[in-house]
Amino acid sequence: MEEDKNLRARLGDDGLTVINAAEKGRCLVADRDFYAGQTVLEQDPYVAVLDGDSRGNRCDACFKQSPALKRCSACKFVFYCSPTCQRSQWKIHQEECKVLVRLSTEQKRPTLLLMLRLLVKRELQATGVLPVTALDNYEIVRALPTHFSETGDERLVMYAQMAVLIKTILNARYAEDVKEITKDICRISCNGHTICDDELRPVGIGLFPVVSVINHSCSSNSLLLFDGKHAVVRALGTISRGCEVTVSYIELGASTNSRREALSDQYYFHCKCPRCTDDSEDGLYKDDVLEAVACLDPACESFMRLSNGSWRCMSCGSSREPNEVNKLSTEAEGMIEKANRLQAAGDLHGARMAFQQAEKLQTELWNPRSVKLMRTRDLLLRVYLSLEDWDLALHVCRLTLPAYETAYPGSKHPLLGLQYYTLGKLEMHAGSVTEAVRAYAKAFDILSVTHGSRGEFVRKLRNELDQAKMVASSLHATSPRERS
Known part of the structure; x- marks a missing residue:
């Protein structure tokens, strides 16, 4: 073709x-x-939309944050950071704007908005209003798989309901039959990408x-x-x-x-x-440890595997009953849900206590390199950072690193690099300059590859690493008598 x-x-x-x-x-x-x-x-992207948390904080055209966003006076829904960004989106937005003013807040879901933009852009390209290029045309979108036949009935019904709404609110110029719109929604579902910022926080979705x-x-x-x-x-x-x-x-x-x-x-x-x-002994070990139960013997450094209906330690042979494991797991998950509700309500101190209780339960349950324990400690770390409890934040951050290194093998994963970056900042704040240099250096080694060595984010990291090295060099050059 x-x-x-x-x-x-x-x-x-x-x-x-x-x-x-x-x-x-x-x-x-x-x-x-x-x-x-x-x-x-x-x-x-062929089309992209911001998510609800980012709307009003980021430009709808470039997705960059800006302190001077201007809102569309008609739909009062989209924001632009500059006249240039507004002009770049105008041909599409002047059409979708007419629809947005008629939608309720509940209807303005990202997937539905993405479909609206896709249908509008497809028509504008077909009529020559917007240019078509080798990398920007609907035909390469249409070539993407829909997995329509593999999609479950419940999900298809939900997509079809969305397609009916889209066909209702768009005029016949843009909206084809419901089945074709449903297929496009399927395409978005299995081909769309979550757009993230430099720290891998979601900001929108795009195709x-x-x-x-x-x-x-x-x-x-x-x-x-x-x-x-x-x-x-x-x-x-x-x-x-x-x-x-x-x-x-x-x-x-x-x-x-x-x-x-x-x-x-x-x-x-x-x-x-x-x-x-990878079914080698090393591969199976690395896989099991991610979700394995901790051994009951504090002196044992191994973990338990599920075998013949019970959890049994690979090293010392001690065991735990599934009912005990399930009970602890359910209690911990309930405490995490409580902590998330408290955090969403703005009660950071209550959230801290709930996350601490969840971590205690999970420390009894999961091995130290478990991803479940790692994620709970990450949530606790974010609360400590919000409360500016730097010492506890540093303590928890240190605990997460062995699990991060196990969860993201190969060393060049951005989440591992970002965790080392956080550790470097906390070590520097605590005055542990040598440890800060080590953490910053590991972060730079990873993030200069994943984020690009010339990007603003990595340049900032490089400056912090250089400053930490200068402080460390100054301290090493000063004798103990002079420092006292």
Whole structure:
């Protein structure tokens, strides 16, 4: 098809090609060597929308934060940071604005808004109002899989109801039949990307049809991050010519069974990547430890596996009954839910106490490298930071690092880098300058690859690392007598 030829020609300029594989369908393959930190692919979204928490804090055009946002006077829903951004979106927004004024707050859900923009943009490109390029056209969107037949009935009914609403509020110029709109919603569901900021906090969703050609691997060789709403795929290591480019679609801090379940539910495939199929003793150990129960013997450094109906330690042979494990797990989860409610209500002190109780329960239950314990400690860390309890924040942050290093193998994961960055700041605040330099250096080693060495975020980190080194050097150059 002509669009595929144009796409391949355009990607060829960037050292990439698209091939069709029997089990995977389309694959993005390197046509030259790429090295760690190098940009493999960039793309602006075909369409994108901010999420509810980011609306009013970020520009609807560029997704950047700005203290001087201006709201559309008609729909009073979208915000722009500059006249340039407003003009860039005007042809689409003048059409969607007429719809937005008629929608209730409850109806303005991100997926529905994304579909509205998709249908409007498709029509404007079809009529020549908006330009069409090799990387920005509806035909490459339409080529994305819908997984319509694999989608469960309950989910399809929900999508169909949304399609009916869209057809009702849009005039016939934009809205096709309900089934076709439902298929487009399916495309968004299994091909859309959560757009995140530099610290991997979600800010919106977008449809990047070329990026969506990249297949998943739990041991991927590249990473997708965003600059505003601009998608950037970077190599995590050397990608040799002829190798497939892969990214991760899901949160990787989980066991093989949990990852495969998430992928099957959202993307309708059974993962057979090297990490998921590693049945070596070392591979099984690394997988089990992520969700394993702690041994009851404090002197034992191993953990328990579920065997013959009970949890049994791999090393000392001690056991725990499933009922005891389930009881502790349920109590901890209930306490976390309570803590989240208190935090949402603004009661940080109450949330702190609830998270502390949850952590105590989970420390009795899960092994120290468990991702569940790690995530609870992360939630507790955020509360400590909000309360400016720096000493406890430092203590908890230190506890999380072994679990982070286990959950994100390969060392070049941005969440690991960001955790080291947080640790560096806390060590510096505590006056532990040498430890701060170590943490900052580890963060820089990771984030300069994942975020790009020239980006503003990494430049800021590099400045903090250099300042910490200067302080450390000054302290080392000063004798104990002079410091006293």
